[in-house]
Amino acid sequence: SxxxxxxxxxxxxxxxxxxxxxxxxxxxxxxxxxxxxxxxxxxxxxxxxxxxxxxxxxxxxxxxxLSAPPPILQMAEEAKAAIANGHARDPNTPIGPGCAAVSEAEVRAAYTDQHTADRVVLTVRLGLALLATGNYTVDAESVSTKVACALGLPSPRVSIGHRLLHAQFGGTAPHLLPCERDFVFSILTELSTLADYLITGELSDVPAALRVCDEILAR
CATH class of the missing domain: 1.10.287 (Helix Hairpins)
Structure with a gap:
């Protein structure tokens, strides 16, 4: 779509x-x-x-x-510039909303390839964020799976419940992450737009998309 x-x-x-x-x-x-x-x-x-x-x-x-947020693609361009200037993300950042006990570094540790780790973190972070801002579990699960497929992750299997997110990609060990549902519909709109751009391929820069996701969740 x-x-x-x-x-x-x-x-x-x-x-x-x-x-x-x-x-x-x-x-x-x-x-x-x-x-x-x-x-x-x-x-x-x-x-x-x-x-x-x-x-x-x-x-x-x-x-x-009192002001509209910048467009997602504009945020992505700004994120690319920040990356080019050497601004690195904190590896100890929690993997997503409702999962403060698990850091991105713990998820990344399961992968030897940095690019694969980035794609996994983005997929899981989006799934947790969609649920935490008001999306239904079925929709959050469907969108996360579509994002994983669009990013080229092998054999993505994502299951999201009200308390636990289960994600596995290829032959790696599954990630079992606690999650919570809340309602912040303005942020949900932006996250859904970000996911749409990833699914359709209009945004394919994964590190930039991660920074955009961070910025949205920081509001």
């Missing part, structure tokens, strides 16, 4: 934690403080959620983007 065009949009990401904080804030404004904190409830007076900490929680929980 043809790659999806880059679309300009504005994103408002509102996690459940922010919703809870908003409800607490509304309750605190509507109810008199005398009812909330009577003198005989001294334990509540020491409650750590002060007005200042509540404001900080709201600022951290609410993420508002």
């Amino acid at each position: 043809a790659a999806s065009p880059d679309v300009e949009y504005y994103a408002l990401e509102l996690p459940w934690s922010a919703c809870i904080c908003l409800m607490i804030l509304v309750a605190a404004c509507l109810l008199p403080s005398a009812l909330l904190l009577p003198d005989n409830l001294g334990c509540l007076r020491s409650w750590p959620l002060t007005r200042k900490s509540l404001g900080r929680a709201l600022r951290e929980g609410l993420h508002v983007r």
Whole structure:
């Protein structure tokens, strides 16, 4: 299928934690403080959620983007320039969202060829990221498999559940990686576009695609 065009949009990401904080804030404004904190409830007076900490929680929980992200292919060109200037990625970077205990270096250790290792890391990282930003397990699995095939990985076998990602390429040992599902749809849109470009071959530079994936996930 043809790659999806880059679309300009504005994103408002509102996690459940922010919703809870908003409800607490509304309750605190509507109810008199005398009812909330009577003198005989001294334990509540020491409650750590002060007005200042509540404001900080709201600022951290609410993420508002006021400008559209750059197009994926533009990001790829910038990534190529960064690579040409010698900017290396951290090998101890977690392999993907929801899998902080496993580093890229641990996955790469199973492969002697750097190019193959890059392709495996990109495929697995995308699979974890798609699930972590709101994609269904079946869709994330299908897209990851298509990316692996487009990148020329041998006999790709990818299975993604709600708690575990299983990936094996060729005759190497399988990768069993913990994963988590969350909802960040603005990032999911960009990741899906990146995957489309990889599948259709419009983006074939794997190191650049890895850096683009890093940049998207860092938002």
